[in-house]
Amino acid sequence: MKYLKTIAENCTGCNLCMSVCSKLYFKEDNPEKSAIRVHRAANGSYALSVCDQCRACVAECPTQAITVNKLGVVLINKALCINCLACVAACPTGTMMTWRGGLVPFKCIACDACAKECPSGALVTEIKED
Amino acid sequence: MSANEKKYDIEKMRKAHKVLKEFSYELKPVVKGYNDRTLYINLATLEIREKPVPALMKKKFIGGKGYDLKLLWDAVSGDTRWDSPENEICIATGPIAGNTNYPGSGKSLVTTISPQTGIPIDSNVGGHFGPYLKFSGFDAMEIQGKADRDVLIYIDGNQGKVQIMEAPLEATDSHVVAEQLHEMFAANEREKQHLSVVSAGRGSEHAWIGCLNFSYWDKRRKLPRLKQAGRGGIGTVFRNKKIKAMVVKYSGLTGKSNNPVDMETLQKTGLKLHKEIISLDDKQCHMRTIGTAHLVEIMNDYDLLPTKNFRFGSHPDAKNLASWVWKDMFTQNVPDGCWFGCTMSCAHGIDNFELRTGPYKGHKVLVDGPEYETVGGCGSNPAIFDPKAVVEINFYCDTYGLDTISFGTLTGFIMDCYENGILNRERCGGLEMTWGNWEAALEMMHQIARGEGFGLIAGKGIKFMQEYFAKEYGADAQFLKDIGMHGKGLEQSEYQSKESLAQQGGYYLTNKGPQHDEAWLIFMDMVNNQIPTFEKKAEALHYFPMFRTWFGLMGLCKLPWNDVEPADNAKYPEPNKVPEHVQNYVDIYNAITGDKIDKEELIRQSERVYNFQRVFNLKMGHGKRVEDHPPYRAMGPVTVEEYESRAERYDKALKEKQNIDPTGKSTEEKIRLLRQYREAQYESLIDAVFKRRGWSKDGVPTVEHLKEIGMDLPEVIELVKKHL
Ligand code: SF4
Ligand code: SF4
Ligand code: SF4
Numbered sequence: 092m093k094y095l096k097t098i099a100e101n102c103t104g105c106n107l108c109m110s111v112c113s114k115l116y117f118k119e120d121n122p123e124k125s126a127i128r129v130h131r132a133a134n135g136s137y138a139l140s141v142c143d144q145c146r147a148c149v150a151e152c153p154t155q156a157i158t159v160n161k162l163g164v165v166l167i168n169k170a171l172c173i174n175c176l177a178c179v180a181a182c183p184t185g186t187m188m189t190w191r192g193g194l195v196p197f198k199c200i201a202c203d204a205c206a207k208e209c210p211s212g213a214l215v216t217e218i219k220e221d
Numbered sequence: 222m223s224a225n226e227k228k229y230d231i232e233k234m235r236k237a238h239k240v241l242k243e244f245s246y247e248l249k250p251v252v253k254g255y256n257d258r259t260l261y262i263n264l265a266t267l268e269i270r271e272k273p274v275p276a277l278m279k280k281k282f283i284g285g286k287g288y289d290l291k292l293l294w295d296a297v298s299g300d301t302r303w304d305s306p307e308n309e310i311c312i313a314t315g316p317i318a319g320n321t322n323y324p325g326s327g328k329s330l331v332t333t334i335s336p337q338t339g340i341p342i343d344s345n346v347g348g349h350f351g352p353y354l355k356f357s358g359f360d361a362m363e364i365q366g367k368a369d370r371d372v373l374i375y376i377d378g379n380q381g382k383v384q385i386m387e388a389p390l391e392a393t394d395s396h397v398v399a400e401q402l403h404e405m406f407a408a409n410e411r412e413k414q415h416l417s418v419v420s421a422g423r424g425s426e427h428a429w430i431g432c433l434n435f436s437y438w439d440k441r442r443k444l445p446r447l448k449q450a451g452r453g454g455i456g457t458v459f460r461n462k463k464i465k466a467m468v469v470k471y472s473g474l475t476g477k478s479n480n481p482v483d484m485e486t487l488q489k490t491g492l493k494l495h496k497e498i499i500s501l502d503d504k505q506c507h508m509r510t511i512g513t514a515h516l517v518e519i520m521n522d523y524d525l526l527p528t529k530n531f532r533f534g535s536h537p538d539a540k541n542l543a544s545w546v547w548k549d550m551f552t553q554n555v556p557d558g559c560w561f562g563c564t565m566s567c568a569h570g571i572d573n574f575e576l577r578t579g580p581y582k583g584h585k586v587l588v589d590g591p592e593y594e595t596v597g598g599c600g601s602n603p604a605i606f607d608p609k610a611v612v613e614i615n616f617y618c619d620t621y622g623l624d625t626i627s628f629g630t631l632t633g634f635i636m637d638c639y640e641n642g643i644l645n646r647e648r649c650g651g652l653e654m655t656w657g658n659w660e661a662a663l664e665m666m667h668q669i670a671r672g673e674g675f676g677l678i679a680g681k682g683i684k685f686m687q688e689y690f691a692k693e694y695g696a697d698a699q700f701l702k703d704i705g706m707h708g709k710g711l712e713q714s715e716y717q718s719k720e721s722l723a724q725q726g727g728y729y730l731t732n733k734g735p736q737h738d739e740a741w742l743i744f745m746d747m748v749n750n751q752i753p754t755f756e757k758k759a760e761a762l763h764y765f766p767m768f769r770t771w772f773g774l775m776g777l778c779k780l781p782w783n784d785v786e787p788a789d790n791a792k793y794p795e796p797n798k799v800p801e802h803v804q805n806y807v808d809i810y811n812a813i814t815g816d817k818i819d820k821e822e823l824i825r826q827s828e829r830v831y832n833f834q835r836v837f838n839l840k841m842g843h844g845k846r847v848e849d850h851p852p853y854r855a856m857g858p859v860t861v862e863e864y865e866s867r868a869e870r871y872d873k874a875l876k877e878k879q880n881i882d883p884t885g886k887s888t889e890e891k892i893r894l895l896r897q898y899r900e901a902q903y904e905s906l907i908d909a910v911f912k913r914r915g916w917s918k919d920g921v922p923t924v925e926h927l928k929e930i931g932m933d934l935p936e937v938i939e940l941v942k943k944h945l
Binding site for chain 1: 321322414440441474475476477484485488491492495496498499556558561562564
């Protein structure tokens with residue numbers, strides 16, 4: 092399956108990935124609307140959280156709005172979503188996202204846009220066995 | 222063409238429809254959880270119209286069961302019987318209903334004048350009908366009058382159209398008609414999830430214990446699932462009105478369909494509960510994997526699982542009905558919620574179950590459940606310990622439109638009468654109604670569905686049978702009274718209350734009859750001894766029924782209140798109330814309606830409706846203290862066998878509670894002494910509870926109390942005055 096692999100040691104905390112993601116999908120530069128999150132840890136290093144395409148949310152969705160495409164990427168069909176947020180609760184990594192005022196959750200679809208821009212090599216889109 | 226279209230000739234059925242009446246209405250969005258209008262349908266005059274909800278009604282009755290009861294009160298007189306044309310079936314939701322992010326927010330409340338009790342019955346049911354009705358534009362609907370041939374009511378919530386049509390060819394049994402109608406009214410596969418069907422079944426045509434099935438489309442199984450408005454014979458009234466089914470269609474559901482004032486609080490609160498359920502359910506109640514059937518072994522261990530018509534509370538074979546048996550049979554298929562966004566997901570199902578009897582013998586069917594009540598009622602109580610037999614009884618009850626609780630409890634009663642020689646093979650029309658004879662129990666049910674034989678008598682319920690057996694067979698009326706597990710005409714649900722005085726009250730000091738949805742106090746009372754005094758019991762018998770009434774005003778499910786608890790719940794005062802969840806309810810109510818209630822006002826809202834329902838019972842010629850007593854079997858041992866099976870317990874009770882030395886006394890004597898004491902205790906309990914509830918000694922809400930809680934409508938005051 093295709094997923095966004097994170098190499099947190101390389102991250103310098105520039106937050107560029109969050110800008111790229113939110114601009115691409117929400118047309119605004121807003122970390123709350125980014126599918127990848129950069130957190131600063133206590134020891135000064137950075138942690139990256141992003142969907143690993145584990146599919147826990149797929150099973151939880153009551154309307155089958157969440158499906159897996161041929162590449163193994165988990166996608167939400169907005170037209171079917173009834174905004175219950177069950178998927179958000181079910182996500183073991185906390186990476187099915189919501190933003191204040193939004194109804195449909197969103198998540199990383201491994202589009203590679205942020206990985207392309209990351210200046211430190213902390214993100215790479217990879218394929219792994221199912 | 223799908224498999225289903227091949228299975229049924231949908232086109233032929235559709236062609237046979239004849240529209241008798243069509244009504245168009247203006248589509249308007251729901252505002253802050255309300256439409257402020259209801260739908261009125263009269264099947265005799267074919268009148269269909271919308272009614273505005275007056276401000277006073279909204280203020281006093283809030284929604285759900287409150288709206289139902291108000292509409293029903295206005296429709297009937299004290300002389301109305303269940304089969305009078307003016308009797309209504311009312312279906313309502315409530316301001317929170319239809320919300321998609323707080324678990325358990327999709328319930329419909331259904332009321333009618335019950336064939337079993339002669340007073341209003343109310344049932345809380347899942348499935349998608351209620352929420353779709355609401356988003357179609359109506360906070361409630363009432364159906365009055367009787368059709369002269371089988372009709373279908375169709376509500377199209379996207380076009381603003383209601384139709385009554387003749388529907389001669391569709392099936393009557395629920396699992397078939399639900400599938401047919403989902404197929405018929407959906408333009409494509411996807412639309413099936415936007416439909417819900419209400420139906421009963423052939424059993425409802427001949428029994429007084431008829432139930433309604435509310436469907437929702439299971440996208441993964443590609444079949445309709447059925448949830449039951451079980452209690453008190455609503456299905457009987459439905460078929461008496463010659464309604465074959467009702468269908469609602471609504472697409473366009475979102476998390477905002479209620480147009481709440483504060484979406485953020487709503488989402489935050491819902492998400493918090495989702496997370497709690499997903500992380501804690503496996504450690505707590507196992508609702509997501511087993512559902513309420515996880516209770517079977519717990520009840521058996523505590524001697525609370527009814528066996529042999531409530532003689533006993535446990536049985537060595539109960540392990541055959543334990544949760545692990547069901548877990549193996551359930552086809553795990555999360556999400557199994559009866560409304561969108563219910564992560565509690567208690568609604569499990571068994572796929573491809575091959576039937577061994579009846580008209581569908583050999584068919585492989587989807588069975589919803591069984592839930593705990595069905596296992597206790599149709600399993601352990603008649604001593605049927607074959608799980609497959611229980612599933613089959615469950616299936617046929619549902620599809621025939623029969624209440625599994627009443628069916629189970631009355632079957633136990635019949636078997637008890639059989640063992641006691643009141644009944645025999647001949648009187649049962651050839652059926653050998655011995656303990657555990659599931660084939661006979663099922664045959665009796667098929668007789669109900671066919672409207673023949675002993676089934677016709679059995680299907681009328683225990684109260685009817687008590688009178689009938691005494692009159693026809695000269696049976697001892699007092700004995701029948703002692704062992705007939707019903708109150709006000711409604712069969713008791715499936716918990717043994719003998720050792721819990723508070724639960725005896727929880728069952729029999731209810732408005733509609735002994736159903737556990739008002740108060741379940743056995744553990745608080747018997748196991749943990751948290752409410753030892755009459756005052757404490759009375760307080761619990763005030764608070765919990767009032768609190769739980771509120772679910773019915775809102776269109777909420779009870780389970781997500783205390784079948785999952787915050788990890789630190791025990792740390793707070795009064796953990797039995799689950800304080801954090803009570804606050805959640807206050808928060809989501811305010812977030813949707815823009816109101817500003819607190820947890821005290823929440824109880825007040827319920828109190829108004831609860832007292833109104835009590836007065837409604839008075840209006841129907843009931844509702845007094847005399848009808849609030851349990852049969853003795855719900856309070857203690859009726860027979861020598863029962864006493865001796867738990868002799869140590871009862872001897873100890875005589876010594877410790879009554880200061881009586883049991884040595885040397887005959888069992889009969891000990892039974893008599895124990896009974897005297899327990900019956901006196903119950904009278905004291907009634908006194909304490911009535912006082913706490915603001916009722917007279919006779920159980921009539923006083924004028925002062927009605928004024929204090931704000932339920933002093935002129936017609937209510939006028940009525941109670943006649944009885945005070
Ligand atoms: S959003 Fe969460 S649950 Fe869904 S695939 Fe990604 S990591 Fe898994
Ligand atoms: S929020 Fe939408 S995508 Fe997520 S589980 Fe609910 S319906 Fe499915
Ligand atoms: S807990 Fe069960 S009955 Fe209640 S709403 Fe959820 S699925 Fe339905």
